[in-house]
Amino acid sequence: MNVGVIGLGSMGKRRIRLIKENFPEINVVGIDNSDERCNEVKSLFNIDVFNDSNEFFNLDNFDAVFISTPPLTHSNLIKQALNSNLNVFTEINLVSEGYTENIDLSNENELVLFLSSTQLYRKEINYIDSQVQDSDKVTNYIYHIGNYLPDWHPWESYKNFFVGNKKTNGCREILAIELPWIVNVFGNIEKLHVSKNKITDLEIDYPDSFFINIIHENGSRGALIVDLASRKAVRNLEIINEDIYLSWDGTPQGFEEFDFDVNEMKKLNLYEEISKENDYNQTIIENAYLEEIKDFFSVLSGNAECGLHSFEKDKYILDIIDRIEEISDSEVFEV
Incomplete structure (x- = not known):
């Protein structure tokens, strides 16, 4: 080939x-x-x-x-x-x-x-999905993704990188990365409340911080925070219902589950081997990028029907992001 x-x-x-x-x-x-x-x-x-x-x-x-x-x-x-x-x-x-x-x-x-939708190929996301789908309880989540924009590509100015452009801005990219797995796990979105502002001195013409409350059609609710201001790169996730408590800091080593039998958190080790490039943040590993390449080649060889994401599904995600960006601060809208 x-x-x-x-x-x-x-x-x-x-x-x-x-x-x-x-x-x-x-x-x-x-x-x-x-x-x-x-x-x-x-x-x-x-x-x-x-x-x-x-x-x-x-x-x-x-x-x-x-x-x-x-x-x-x-x-x-x-x-x-x-x-x-x-x-x-x-x-x-x-x-x-x-x-x-x-x-x-x-x-x-x-x-x-x-x-591509790399997060859908993360083992942690797959485990979260299995636990939520196996539960018969409504599940809520709290998720904060923050990373100072100039640190994304420290070898070049953010002004020369597509995330500096309002049409393809950094917050929009984070939402486009995260919302596909969120919708896949918790279902389509019914309503959102959005609050946003700009708290940095970065030379960008769009908000650098979004606070989004999400209500899914199945009753699940999420608090999603996205920012380009956090000097410490963070990806902190909590998954909560009566039978589940999961926490994840975005790294393979930082995925934990509450063990109800012993009443304490335990680490979940999902990877036999972790592939990583040292130039990138510790939350970025190569495994999922490789898995979606394998999936693509499997589709080409006729051994798989399609990938985990699609242009049809992505149109739904991008329409939601458009609404998030367009509406006024603190406005509520139904999808």
């Missing part, structure tokens, strides 16, 4: 590295309009590179493409790939323009359109 990776920033390099390390039989090339990035990737991974995506799309011996460029470029690249008879794996989309057209195009051409 021959695959291309378009976009050779941090995520594109991660995809290439994981493919090279785990699928040596697959030939992979890199594509980026930056000569510097192309030269870096060629040196790091000893692969062929292109600095013109049109040159790559004109080739006829490739099976699939990974799109790891900034979100605002995804729709056009997906369309080009599908028109070039390429199956597509794309990173999360923060805007839904072109969704219907690209879904229809993938169906017409009988090509795979696979959307």
